[in-house]
Amino acid sequence: MSDATRPDPDPSIAELEAQEQRLTLTRFTHDDAWTLGSLLVELARQRQAPVAIDIRRGGQQLFHAALPGSTPDNDAWIDRKRRVVERYGNSSYLVGARYRAKDTTFEASSRLDLDRYAAHGGSFPITVEGAGVIGTVTVSGLPQLEDHMMVVEALERFRDS
Template sequence: MSRVGDLTDDERLVTEVTAQQQELVLPRFTHEDAWALGSLLVELARERRLPVAVDIRRGPQQLFHAALPGSSADNDAWIDRKRRVVERYGDSSLLVGARFRARGRAFDADSRLDLDRYAAHGGSFPLIVRETGVVGSVTVSGLPQRDDHALVVEALTAFVRGSRS
């Protein structure tokens, strides 16, 4: 466990991702919003030639899915596992994993969840609507977990800024 100052890397990550979730709150989330956010993610991934799959859900309904060249069915399985973590905990899959590690625990060993169904790896982020709470998730799979997370946050940040105007 690496320490910088008084915080471990995971403690800093918990603080950072918690702040992202507090900032990235939407006024609403419709089918059209899912299409716009998903299209933005696909556009970013295509520009960078990223081999990712993208999934957006509101509740149990899949509103958007795309698989770019280089992605595979394995990415869809990772999407499902990361998304289930968001559904269960109401927080980013990266945040959940970091919280376990910051407490000196391991999600895989200590969550008591079926690891074939749950993965606390970065890439799935809760869709939070103001005055409502978590209504769904946006998930990317195909890159290292922090890169999956960063791509989602980048797109969601641009989307949230656009939806406030």
């Protein structure tokens, strides 16, 4: 594939916003968290991805898995990325992209404690029609765009099932 036909590895802000709109769900139950989490584990195992996976609704952790090769650092990254989604209501990757589009970085301009917040890809809002953002789904262990895209792929499969 030539460079001219290769898809852009960094999605645009408009593409990231469209993902969030497209992946709004009609409901999200405890059983749905198990189904989505299990789907993410399956994807990670197929790719031998050393990731940790976390799904939360409100303040409650509904699903967590740590696959071979993941470390406690992945759980710390999950917490930092999740806090960005909870604060901004958008995916951690989109938040970081918006800062980069302003020719700065989240780290330089957010004024938030970087030990508690990280606008790196991998955490995505769980949005339910009529309720707004009710939780998060987060993957940590791969480069940030790969973490983000794994969550998007799983949400697309979940929504279409």
